[in-house]
Amino acid sequence: MSDETLRLGTRRSKLAMAQSGLVADAVSQVTGRPVELVEITTYGDVSREHLAQIGGTGVFVTALRDALLRGEVDFAVHSLKDLPTTQPAELALAAVPEREDPRDVIVARDALKLTDLPRGARIGTGSPRRMAQLNAYARSHGLDIETVPIRGNVDTRIGYVRDGELDAVVLAAAGLHRIGRIDDVTDFLSVDTVLPAPGQGALAIECAADNADLIAALGELDDPFTRAAVTAERSLLAALEAGCSAPVGALADLPPLSAPLERGDPQADRQIVKEMRLRGVVGTTDGTRMVQLSTTGPVPETHDRAMALGRELAAEMLAQGAAGLMGERAH
């Protein structure tokens, strides 16, 4: 391959720049080519409306993809959870690198944990998924919290806590980690409490579908387990016919070891290598109704198998009434 500079299209936000910078270094390593960041402004960056009001998926993604399709940049990095579930034929998902911590976290005043928040505490999140699960948790654990819709970049959101407007905000651990603010976290939420968004914590590296050399080079950064996991999660989301702003959580990970098996035990090691658990949740934003299911099976070895896993769990969730929980609006 040539030693020409590769152009990486990126949003200007701190998170996007951090993610693109990390990938730029990694791509430079595997290709031996210099990588240049090209800043692109997206509709999601300039809009002041709440994400839920903009509607549709992928507001952050469209401008980057347009730049790719016009040949202005060679590849782009997206937060996988922001990608629409249908892949355009002209673009290839060349790599899904190893996933960062997928959990949601709380940044609260006075180093408070979720369960320490006082009665009437106001928690900011623009995500119906987070609202639904936090409100469900609050109901079942006797907490009295109010979820408050907010949006804005990570610094803006944490600012609501610093200036006393909110008691806490909910964010993704991965984003905070990447921008160097993981120390602001006051509580890492167990995925049993809040199941993350499909693809949360993972990145997607995308380039033109007809650039076979570049696809092969970027493919060196692919992590097959992460790719299988996020493929199953996004297939579940798609099969529920839900968008990125729907109250849907999904996570595919290693299943917990069953009781008699322990680390070092060859049987346990086999389980670690071969099994994957997929969990999905849908709920009303007020937390009164939820459908939450999980399935465990062999790690899907092909794209089609990962897709089938997500579809099968979605079908079970729909059979339990998931569709009726998704159209509802909290406000």
Ligand SMILES: NCc1[nH]cc(CCC(=O)O)c1CC(=O)O
């Ligand atoms: N919705 C915006 C967005 N897209 C990706 C991340 C975090 C990084 C990731 O999940 O990979 C965030 C911020 C957040 O949810 O706190």
